[in-house]
Amino acid sequence: MIVIKLGGSLYGSPQLQQWLDQIVASDQPIIIVPGGGPFADQVRDAQQQHPLPDPDAHHMALLAMAQFGLLLCGLQPSLAPYYIASGRLDKVENKAIWIPSKHLLHSPDIPHNWTVTSDSLALWLAQQLGADKLLIVKSASLADTALTIEQASSADLLDSAFPHYYQKNPISTTLFHAQHSNQLHSCLSEAKHSGLTLL
Numbered sequence: 001m002i003v004i005k006l007g008g009s010l011y012g013s014p015q016l017q018q019w020l021d022q023i024v025a026s027d028q029p030i031i032i033v034p035g036g037g038p039f040a041d042q043v044r045d046a047q048q049q050h051p052l053p054d055p056d057a058h059h060m061a062l063l064a065m066a067q068f069g070l071l072l073c074g075l076q077p078s079l080a081p082y083y084i085a086s087g088r089l090d091k092v093e094n095k096a097i098w099i100p101s102k103h104l105l106h107s108p109d110i111p112h113n114w115t116v117t118s119d120s121l122a123l124w125l126a127q128q129l130g131a132d133k134l135l136i137v138k139s140a141s142l143a144d145t146a147l148t149i150e151q152a153s154s155a156d157l158l159d160s161a162f163p164h165y166y167q168k169n170p171i172s173t174t175l176f177h178a179q180h181s182n183q184l185h186s187c188l189s190e191a192k193h194s195g196l197t198l199l
Helices: 016-026 038-050 054-075 104-105 120-131 147-153 161-169 176-189
Strands: 002-006 030-034 078-080 097-098 133-138 174-178
Touching: 002 120, 016 054, 016 176, 030 054, 030 120, 030 176, 038 054, 054 078, 054 097, 097 133, 120 133, 120 161, 133 176, 147 161, 174 176
Parallel strands: 002 030, 002 133, 030 097, 078 097, 133 174
Antiparallel strands: none
């Protein structure tokens, strides 16, 4: 089982469809975690304009991820939405897109603030599913040399809560630039690729 987080920065980019096509072409079970994209940006704007408490903004940000996830389902109909009902994790047999729902609001190990973004939630889901790998796809420039999880977080390549979750239950994590969708197969087959594997 592979978990792939598609960052919201891919919204509006042709690279988004390229990643979806590469994922569908893979022969491995994969679950996609959507970023928040412009939907999350609207939440940030709303919190700047109104006295909106962090827990409410967190709930809205989860809904932003859900909206982006449903958009991805529309772009690639062969990818089914995946919901967690009442905390029960169903096995993913093929490929799906995680649609975060309100059960996360009752999870004691997920802070309801901006320290946790779709990065940490992707790791959290990978841990819950016992995934073999986590791939995080971003448009940000990546370093040429290996980074630790803490260094990647300090460089804003990962959110600030990610190291905490990783220390609790490490999952092999690789950062990919959005332009490198054609190297997905190489990464999954352990061949040489340009992704940044985190230590």
